[in-house]
Amino acid sequence: MSWPIIQQSLPMFAKGFELTLWLSFIGILGSIIVGIVVSMVRLFKIPVLHQLASIYVEVSRNTPLLIQLFFLYYAFPVIGIKLGAELSGIIGLIFLGGSYMAEGFSGGFNGVPKSQVESGKAIGLSRFQLARFVIFPQGFSKSVPALAANIIFLIKETSIFTVIAIPELTNTALDLIGMYYRSNEYLFVLVVAYAIILIPLSVILTYLEKRVRYGTFGN
């Protein structure tokens, strides 16, 4: 392990770090929006859209991001749709993340005890009121740990962007290793960089899980 080599590589890693953060941010934001829309469509059982949402969730959750990216980046140009690498990456991440977020929200909504929903109906709430005053307030707090876990998952998934040569963190490290054969140094910086992003999030996740567990079990 040689420190000068690490120091020299830091400006390049800084760029990769920035790009990873930026792509994660856009991807997570897009995923949450898609997730909310899809979970609403499922909650209100809107005809046709409801079935489409289910198909989307199943396809997105049961295929790897890598092959989704290959499809967007290499196969779409064949049918005349040319996306750049970064745009393919963002679309791929939102396509994947949207279904995970939707499942997170739906999980929270479904976790609201039936007695709550039935009580709401009994006092004459409309379907909209039931969602607004009973299911959302309880459901959102129940879905928070799942959402936090998804955020960590999606940030880690950006490492797969390396296969379509987006110069994020992992790609930066692999490029440097390919050029200078100093795997120890570059892998070390790479792991530290991910740790800087993910350890605080992981700590927050553990805390949130405890809070929700406390709300459910009381211990």
Next chain:
Amino acid sequence: MAHSGINVLLEGDNFIRLLGGLWVTIKIAFTSLAFGLVLGVLLGVLRTFKNRLLRFVLRIYLEFFRVVPTVVLLFLFYYILPRQLNFNLPANELATFVFALWVAAEMSDIVRGALISVPKHQQESGKAIGLSRWQLYRYVLIPQAFSLELPATINLATRVIKTTSILMLISVMDVINIGQQVIEANNHTYPNGVFWVYGIIFLFYFLIDYPLSWWARRLEKKGLERENG
């Protein structure tokens, strides 16, 4: 026209080769799951013990494997094992090894979570009738934790299968690597082949993972019904 490219799959032994690649993918996924789940259950049980040092060490192990993306884990072992420890493994076995360690880490957390979710009175009743710690785990906690953790375990399996897609990065001859070879070899006759080859690989992954996640979902639903009526 894109649809004329579908013949690329039927040309020569292309389809058989893709299936061969798929078999490599499946073999690595299931071997690493088998080893990883066993190790994970063991570590999960150990993590419910009172010993602080043991819990701390296992927690670090879990956090390391959870924080570092799988692609990076793969490269860490790919570069460091042979260069630092002079320990050379063929790419397939290296991948199985890394995945097993990763599965064990994730599984240990699932098992621990399920064990501490078994109602406290069950554990106390067990102690009251004089069960030893081994008997308590063997007859009370693990059987009840099993049904709690099964959906999460199946979901972990689907994740492992999906994650095998990154094995092409360390030149394992998996279904994606074979797919790329097929695309390149037939690029001249079938310029649209890329669409169909990646399409069929997409479908392969879906056909393996969908039944598993359907099963997990059904079990989860049953669990919810038991809880909420």
